[in-house]
Amino acid sequence: MRKKPRTSRKIARKEYLKVAKKRKVSYQERRKAIGKQLKYLKKNLGNIEDLIQAGASLENLSKRQKNCLETIKKVYEQQQSMWENKTQSVPQRIVSLTQPHIRPIVRGKAGKPIEFGAKLSVSCVDNYVFLEKISWENFNESCHLKEQVEKYKETFGYYPESVHVDKIYRTRENRN
Incomplete structure (x- = not known):
């Protein structure tokens, strides 16, 4: 022993x-x-x-x-x-021993500058919710708007009648 x-x-x-x-x-x-x-x-x-x-x-x-x-x-x-x-960040930083896949997402909001958990992008059609993208890493939602609209057309055969989005999606490229 x-x-x-x-x-x-x-x-x-x-x-x-x-x-x-x-x-x-x-x-x-x-x-x-x-x-x-x-x-x-x-x-x-x-x-x-x-x-x-x-x-x-x-x-x-x-x-x-x-x-x-x-x-x-x-x-x-x-x-x-x-x-x-002497740095404050590292790629793929682990912040939880029990859930090492969770990453901090810097949001810059008052009260909660950092959020944890998955970031997801969803679309709602006739009271059905479709998960378009889920990621534990930070991503900019506005970059995926075109992909989501094209995926809608592929799924349903036509473009949506209207698209309702948050301010972050209102980029010059998306408006065009």
Whole structure:
């Protein structure tokens, strides 16, 4: 039976709370705290890799736990990359361990500058709703108006009598 590897869980938690409880945190303090947390996480991921190299198997983990471990590795890589490059964003950024496919969508609205979840484009015909596009990534809806109208014609054999859209669709190209 192998000895359980040492972790710095309690120390890491104290370090985190030291910064999290502050009302205002300077850029340098936040950066230093993130660096420390990344080091603790690197140490723990290294311990897991060492256990695997020593013959421990991931067979005892459930599918959900295996997925979570892989997601944690990806999040670590993303956060480490952002910390090293001093950036605030990374492509395909993971913001949820349990739902890694969800992406933040910057909306710029008052009260809720960022939204989470799928972005979809739908059309309504005779009280039936048709899903035209669904994506977890951000996209501009106005670019797909022509495609949706053409798809309508393909489905029903004629162009719609009228098209009702939001302001975002009123581009010069779409009006033409």
